[in-house]
Amino acid sequence: MGPRAYRAVLIGRGNVATRLGQALRGAGHEVIAVGGRTRVAPVPQDADIYIIAVSDRCIPQVAAELASVQGLVVHTAGSVPMDVLPQRRRGVLYPLQTLSRARQIDFARVPLFIESDSDLPLLREVASSVSGSVRVLDSARRRSIHLAAVFCSNFTNAMYSMAYRLLRREGIPFEALLPLIDETAAKVHDLVPHEAQTGPAVRWDTEVMDAQRALLPDEEMRQVYTLLSNYIHNDKLRFKENQGTAL
Amino acid sequence: MGPRAYRAVLIGRGNVATRLGQALRGAGHEVIAVGGRTRVAPVPQDADIYIIAVSDRCIPQVAAELASVQGLVVHTAGSVPMDVLPQRRRGVLYPLQTLSRARQIDFARVPLFIESDSDLPLLREVASSVSGSVRVLDSARRRSIHLAAVFCSNFTNAMYSMAYRLLRREGIPFEALLPLIDETAAKVHDLVPHEAQTGPAVRWDTEVMDAQRALLPDEEMRQVYTLLSNYIHNDKLRFKENQGTAL
Known part of the structure; x- marks a missing residue:
């Protein structure tokens, strides 16, 4: 049996959202893509993981709109501490790579730095399904x-x-x-x-x-x-x- | 028959002299290495090519000491015009690469930019014997x-x-x-x-x-x-x- 397929909601329209979404789908996860801040569609409430890949200053607003979800909520930003997320189940999935729309990249080689005080095993499993380089790192580092x-x-x-x-x-x-x-x-x-x-x-x-x-x-x-x-x-x-x- | 082996005098002790000397010997040329400005040994008068690979400001002095040689005299500097050399037979052999003693490099892939108003065919032959990337470029460019x-x-x-x-x-x-x-x-x-x-x-x-x-x-x-x-x-x-x- 292969690794588990998760149901993921991915919020964002930028380079990180685009490349991460491709990688998650490629790894067999179900990815519900949701546009940026101006989205109209309602966010599904029953996903396993919600990935906020919007610009840094919009993270708190998007996180607030996810107040009622039960799944793990993570953001993808390098400089934003994990505790801007008000959720109990929260984390960070930070890709340390320069990603552009105009250039394909082998996502398996993108270093991912993860952090979670509630769901580190789940987050590690999702991260490891898309990249061969996953490390735990706290917000300050x-x-x-x-x-x-x-x-x-x-x-x-x-x-x-x-x-x-x-x-x-x-x-x-x-x-x-x-x-x-x-x-x-x-x-x-x-x-x-x-x-x-x-x-x-x-x-x-x-x-x-x-x-x-x-x-x-x-x-x-x-x-x-x-x-x-x-x-x-x-x-x-x-x-x-x-x-x-x-x- | 392979390419002709030349008799070369190489003046300098730095990274360029070291790496270029290895490459010239590897290509079958006879290389007489001469230290930097403080050398004692006399410079042979009968070489085909004299390569001045010393710091930029010492090039005119070294060139002056080669006033009596008959062979082609070149320097290896990026920012020094060819006409600082008083010789009639003169040129430039500039390696566009970062060379360090502590790191081996495949010299065949070092781009060489050459210039000569008297001996371009000879200089091109020597350059092509050590690198697969040889281009002509004038002093200003x-x-x-x-x-x-x-x-x-x-x-x-x-x-x-x-x-x-x-x-x-x-x-x-x-x-x-x-x-x-x-x-x-x-x-x-x-x-x-x-x-x-x-x-x-x-x-x-x-x-x-x-x-x-x-x-x-x-x-x-x-x-x-x-x-x-x-x-x-x-x-x-x-x-x-x-x-x-x-x-």
Whole structure:
């Protein structure tokens, strides 16, 4: 006998709701999709699990509308503590991944961080049915990993966007940078980031840095260049001071 | 008959010299390694190619010491124009990759950008013997791709370093972020960066952003957070204004 199929209500219209819904259906669960805050259809009262995948600030409102349900109520947000949910049966199912409509993803490899004070076994079973990477994490530490994720993904992607703009001016295809982007990501599988650092700022090559800053198209990118070059330099000094033991 | 084996002199002690030397030897060339600026040994006068892989500001000095050689003289720097070399037979062999002593790399996949006004066929032959990705690029455009590379690799790695510090405080292993780092890099193979953007700044979720900024350990990281969140927001507006056609 395979794992149990649950009846799930999924509330949301965004990337997380879309990808999670596909994965839950793929794992054999019955998924009743309900649109975002402006939904008209009534929410079924007899589901096993209600998954609130709406924007952070709308979670309390949606949770309040689920006041009478008996099933487990979870949200999917990285930075929202579990206790915004008023239900006794409550939890969090946070996918630590960047999900877009325009790109398919192997959901089995999306790390899921779960939390529940009432239904951890049920939540673990549902999470494990869609992903091979499920870990328990409390609200405070989930908030920290979400913050770290903003740096590793959203801000990293902003770096790619700046590079895209720089190449576009010159008519050089962005694809020329993909091996570098891939190797930069691959390196931190083997080395901690400060050990992996290369480039003019870690060598504090002020001639190259001044010339590069002068090439940038606007003040915003010059500020980014200066701030991050200083960070790389400070990171190196911090590491030396600590004799390589800590940062 | 295989490709011709050349006699190469390689000047430098850094990551580029180390990795390039291994690749040239692996391709069957005779490589005479010469240390950095402080070398004592005399430079052989009869090599086919002299490769200057020292820090940018030392290139003119090393090139001056090679005034009497007959072979092709090239440097490996992204931001240094070819014409700093006084030789008639001159060129550039720029590897667009992040190279570290502590990590082996498949040099055959390192993109090499070459330039020469006297010996392009020879330089292309040498470059193609060590890498499957060789392209001709002039000095001005090489400078632009080097600048874009700083954003895609050095600054991206700085983002990873900040995330490392944030997780370290909480005792969460950095490895938890690797699937996110990998997917963020993989996404821009399929989507242009501004289409791939996710997170609180692109949604302009000020509640999450304010709470995250307050969690950061120092003013430098708060500045980075504010500047990059604003960039992501501006990038989105810029894209909308241009109706998706340009950035």
